[in-house]
Amino acid sequence: MSHVEVTDVSVRYSRGAAAVHGASLSVARGECVVVLGANGAGKTSLVRSICGFLPHENVQVSGQVSVGGTSIGRLDPARRARRGIAYIPERDKIFRELNVSENLEIFAQRRRSKAGLADDRELAFDVFPALTKLPAGRPAGFLSGGEQQMLAISGAIISSPDVLLVDEPSLGLAPIIVLEMMSALGRIMAERELALLLVDQNVRSTQHLAHHVYTMDSGVLRLETGPNVHERLIREGYSKAVAS
Numbered sequence: 567m568s569h570v571e572v573t574d575v576s577v578r579y580s581r582g583a584a585a586v587h588g589a590s591l592s593v594a595r596g597e598c599v600v601v602l603g604a605n606g607a608g609k610t611s612l613v614r615s616i617c618g619f620l621p622h623e624n625v626q627v628s629g630q631v632s633v634g635g636t637s638i639g640r641l642d643p644a645r646r647a648r649r650g651i652a653y654i655p656e657r658d659k660i661f662r663e664l665n666v667s668e669n670l671e672i673f674a675q676r677r678r679s680k681a682g683l684a685d686d687r688e689l690a691f692d693v694f695p696a697l698t699k700l701p702a703g704r705p706a707g708f709l710s711g712g713e714q715q716m717l718a719i720s721g722a723i724i725s726s727p728d729v730l731l732v733d734e735p736s737l738g739l740a741p742i743i744v745l746e747m748m749s750a751l752g753r754i755m756a757e758r759e760l761a762l763l764l765v766d767q768n769v770r771s772t773q774h775l776a777h778h779v780y781t782m783d784s785g786v787l788r789l790e791t792g793p794n795v796h797e798r799l800i801r802e803g804y805s806k807a808v809a810s
């Protein structure tokens with residue numbers, strides 16, 4: 567059974583048309599679902615309807631979101647986090663003023679249980695050995711984009727979610743770094759049986775990880791099926807945003 571179920575979700579901000587229009591998708595544990603779409607397609611609004619980070623006012627959300635069979639659509643973000651949902655946003659994914667270990671300490675506080683913390687720390691440092699080589703006292707805001715993404719993914723491991731939502735993990739990173747991030751995400755998905763939902767602009771970054779691919783255009787989500795899905799989407803222009 568799918569762990570995350572999004573059913574007929576719409577998100578409408580007070581000014582403008584619906585940012586998400588009747589979207590439905592599901593993600594099982596140990597599975598990666600990718601949503602591809604251009605700027606403004608509604609990707610961020612969609613992931614935020616799952617983790618709950620939408621403005622209190624000036625937004626209308628309808629439809630159902632459930633995790634592990636329980637409806638969570640009316641819970642605030644903190645309560646959703648306690649249901650095992652972690653979210654790595656596009657920007658502001660780490661605490662810029664705090665150093666690496668202080669950042670990781672905050673992610674550790676988000677755990678639902680202290681049990682297993684040592685194992686998760688070990689996995690985080692095993693996935694990203696470079697983490698231990700970063701200057702200990704330096705505020706994370708001074709790290710490179712790739713290092714910040716690495717810290718955010720490590721933080722996610724240490725917060726021990728069942729569901730991980732990642733908003734544009736390839737944004738602004740060199741292709742080699744993107745590969746490293748994707749293989750890290752693939753590894754933690756498999757080892758911790760995460761339900762992994764990635765939204766991105768670029769099919770090339772995510773194609774090796776995706777079990778299912780959706781495209782999103784003007785708030786409308788569409789499951790892409792058939793042979794050679796990724797090659798077809800590349801031809802259809804879903805690779806334009808590739809960093810060069």
Ligand SMILES: Nc1ncnc2c1ncn2[C@@H]1O[C@H](COP(=O)(O)OP(=O)(O)O)[C@@H](O)[C@H]1O
Binds near residue numbers: 603605
């Ligand atoms: N807080 C907001 N208030 C009003 N409109 C918004 C807000 N956030 C996003 N939008 C609009 O909703 C649409 C979808 O945006 P977004 O979900 O950020 O798409 P994407 O992540 O695919 O770029 C866009 O037209 C955007 O301008």
Ligand SMILES: [Mg+2]
Binds near residue numbers: 609611656733
């Ligand atoms: Mg976005």
